[in-house]
Amino acid sequence: MPIALPRSRCTALPLLAAAISLWLLPASARPSYAGAPPDSVSALLVPADVNAVDAPLADAIAHGPKISQWPNSDYARLLDYGMATVKADGTVVGRYREAYRLFNERARDHAEVKLPYNASYQDVKVIQARTVSKAGKITIVKPEDIRSASPFSEYLMYDDAKAVSFSMPAIEDDCVIDYTYEITTRPLLLPGQFWTYWGFSGLEPVYVSRYVLETPADKPLHVKIHNDPSIHGTSEISPDGRTRIYSWERRSIPPIAVEPAMPTFDEVHSWLEVSSLDSWQDISRWFWSLVQPQAVASEAVQRTVKGLIAGKSADDDKARAIYDWVANATRYVGLEFGISAFKPHAAGDVHDKLYGDCKDKATLLITMLGAAGIRAHPVLLEAEAREKIGDRLPSPEAFNHCIALAEINGKEVWLDATAEACAYGDIPDADRGSQALVVREGKGDFEIIPPYRPVENGADMTSTIDVSDDGSASFRTDIAWRGATGQAWREHVRSISRDKRAQVAQNVAQSMSVGAKVTDFALPDGMAKEGPFRMGLSVSAPNWAKKTGSLMLLPINAMSVQGENKNPFTEESRTWPIVNTETSQTNVSATIRVPLGWKIEDVPANVDVMGPLQEYHRTITRSADGRTITVKEMTMERAGRVPAAEYAKVRSYYDTCLKVADDPIVLKRAQ
DSSP states (O other), rough: OOSSSOOGOBBBBBOBBBOOOOBBOGGGGGGTTTTOOOOOHHHSOOSOOTOOOOOHHHHHHHOOTTTTOEEEEEEEEEEEEEEEEEESSSSSEEEEEEEEEEOGGGGGGGEEEEEEEEBBBBBEEEEEEEOTTTSSSEEEGGGOOEEEEEETTGGGGGGEEEEEEEEOOOOOOTTTEEEEEEEEOOOSTTTTTEEEEOOOOOOEEEEEEEEEEEEEOOOOOOEESSSSSOOOOOOEEEETSSSEEEEEEEEEEEEOOOOOTTTOOOHHOOOOOOOOOOOHHHHHHHHHHHHHGOOOHHHHHHHHHHHHHHHSSSHHHHHHHHHHHHHHSSSSOOOTTTTTTTSSOHHHHHHHTTTOOOOHHHHHHHHHHHHTTTTEEEEEEEOOOSSSGGGGGGOOOOOOEEEEEEEEETTTEEEEOOTTTOTOOOTTTTTTTTTEEEETEEEEEEEOOOOOOOGGGGEEEEEEEOOOOTSSSEEEEEEEEHHHHHHHHHHHHHSOOHHHHHHHHOOOOOOHHHHHHEEEOOOOOOHHHHHHHHHHHHEEESSSSSSETEEEEEEGGGGGGGOOOOOOOSSOOOSSSEEEOOOEEEEEEEEEEOOOEEEEEEEOEEEEEEESSSSEEEEEOOOSSSSEEEEEEEEOOOOOEEEEEGGGHHHHHHHHHHHHHTTTEEEEEEO
């Protein structure tokens, strides 16, 4: 697994309340497990002598992946061992050993090990950490070189989110880093329940990945293996009949091929999930029990709500005012859901401190809407994902984000209070298309957050271009960014000064023509959130057209801001389906005024290019007097996926679009 603590290492029982115990534990003082693990597993997890290369590591070094086999990889996972023991009281003790061969200098970031955890419900111990040089020399991480810190210590409500960090010593090409750590998780929430993830394959080659789970023999579990039918676990009962031991293993796993527009990682890597929870309703009831006591409107909250809705009779207007206040007056602390516990802070505390993470801001928003007589509900989702979460085994760790859903005038209004640049009634692109768990009074329902329709996302661009006799041109361009792009622009310009905004405008002008300069611009500060985000530019372009003899060539591809002019699909073949999660429509209209003394000699043909997920249309017309040319373009993309077998169609679409983009309009000097 990745060296930063991955999701599969969060052998979670929900958790709360403690301090860290951190040390390098000598072999003579290793703690024992409840229902002690088999000797063979224990030997895999902890070397008998940290000053010597033990048998599992020696075997992995000798026979594991090497740079000669994987020249495109930066490192290999040699040993990936996990052992989780679920005790009778619900406490989970997880031990993990990670050994990586670092092939080259690019892999050295992995020598900075960071183990995030939550001090409210977890303890972490580093058992051993060492580097084995290419020549076999062992350098051990000293106890005083291990650090524990809270990345969010400046926020008192989130100082339970901590991380143990250490730097592996004596790093060189082809060295091996090897460390073992233990995480103890206390069952303060959902007592007696257990869930975990374990990933086998990754972006790097893997020698061996093994996960062992010990539970009370009578504890029922649900197990699901994803993307690898060759993985078959084993299960056996201990001699005393009190413990059941499960084990799963995969060996000699090649790295996952990385391609543009490929499916999500969860769709392509082999992984395991385990849960004792029977349904997602268990999660819904649990989260509701955490939110409900915190969603109480204090006197200060009620006063703020009263002021915000004063003079407003329509619920939409009230909700808009409350949403804008929570989104913009309350600072967002960017913690992923669950990093600082799962229970939101009291709405009154978030209101008074004016900061919060996603679940805190959602709870405050729900509370304030309720104080205004508007019903709203907490929503759990995995942002940036489009998978069907409901098809997985139930687990709080299936989610990384929390928002709200309001019911206003018989319609649903999705509200993400962490998105400061997002208007009321809109929703960030990262949330759209996700299968979200809406928790209504303790009952959960999965709903799809509506994706954008093409007309809601994209850009509308109009330009007037006056061409001079020498091939220079002056532009007047107006752009309206809709949906996700508009949100991104607002978020960016909010953080920069007017002088910086002038530089942004200049960069846009440079994308239209080499040497172009902005003579005037209108680029708002992004504080107004309603409608499209609009930009206006007046541009002087001294090198816009090319002259050759009596001809002048006008470039069509310089009339719009379309990003890089290249095909993202360059390989001859394809492993994975092509996946597009975005839906958008871009409309461009440019009116070109022909200079005096010139006539229109030739214009390119109209174009209609259809791809599996995109389409492009272009029409070019000339006025009856031959003094103006109008170019109109429309590009549309749709969400969907294309099988790898049809890769050639996708590649051909981009090649065709790039080819016609080079078509010039030809003017000829009049005789």
